[in-house]
Amino acid sequence: MNKPVRIGILASGTGSNAEAIMNACETGRLKGKAIVSVLISNNPDALCLTRAKNHNIPAIICSNAGLEREEHDRNMVKELKKFSVDLVVCAGYMRLFSTYFLEQFPNRVINIHNALLPSFRGMHGYRDAVEYGVKITGCTVHFVDVEMDHGPIILQKVLEVTFEDTEETLKERGLELEHNAFPEAIELFCDGRLKIVGRKVKIYPY
Numbered sequence: 001m002n003k004p005v006r007i008g009i010l011a012s013g014t015g016s017n018a019e020a021i022m023n024a025c026e027t028g029r030l031k032g033k034a035i036v037s038v039l040i041s042n043n044p045d046a047l048c049l050t051r052a053k054n055h056n057i058p059a060i061i062c063s064n065a066g067l068e069r070e071e072h073d074r075n076m077v078k079e080l081k082k083f084s085v086d087l088v089v090c091a092g093y094m095r096l097f098s099t100y101f102l103e104q105f106p107n108r109v110i111n112i113h114n115a116l117l118p119s120f121r122g123m124h125g126y127r128d129a130v131e132y133g134v135k136i137t138g139c140t141v142h143f144v145d146v147e148m149d150h151g152p153i154i155l156q157k158v159l160e161v162t163f164e165d166t167e168e169t170l171k172e173r174g175l176e177l178e179h180n181a182f183p184e185a186i187e188l189f190c191d192g193r194l195k196i197v198g199r200k201v202k203i204y205p206y
């Protein structure tokens with residue numbers, strides 16, 4: 001059996017996706033395939049830090065306050081390398097990356113977005129979907145490049161939007177979907193089943 005993939009989670013907020021990934025590594029579909037070796041947050045007050053501590057996972061604050069993008073990224077790379085991270089997982093990490101950062105982890109940085117890309121990029125996927133009046137939305141797990149919510153797509157999951165939905169009700173169902181989609185995409189990575197071909201990601205069968 002291969003050595004487990006060492007995940008470094010980057011998160012800025014609540015960390016429900018981080019929690020789902022930590023659970024999946026401990027008792028779920030990622031057990032034996034991946035471990036979360038560190039969680040880093042740029043926000044000292046973020047709940048995700050407490051969640052990591054509760055799982056006995058090192059929780060590190062890397063504040064970006066007053067730093068240039070690359071300076072901050074260099075600090076994070078140092079931490080991620082200290083923990084020998086193989087895969088960087090952005091779970092509600094609200095910042096873009098420098099080329100420097102991405103070069104340190106080529107094709108090894110993934111993100112989850114709360115809409116079906118390329119629709120509704122940015123901070124408020126669920127709100128934007130409700131306001132626009134779309135009938136379906138969902139979530140997207142993708143490789144990260146320098147542009148926001150832009151890199152090659154690994155997988156997408158679909159969610160129906162009802163007339164009565166508000167941002168809150170849609171978000172509730174959406175997060176549930178995200179919590180399954182993210183570990184599923186990570187498993188594909190761990191199993192070596194992903195190949196980036198230009199803008200597309202080929203998924204190899206078992």
Ligand code: GRF
Nearest residue numbers: 014015016017092112113114
């Ligand atoms: C998720 O909806 C994710 O798609 C987006 O930010 C949100 C983070 O939520 N990128 P949480 O911190 O994982 O609860």
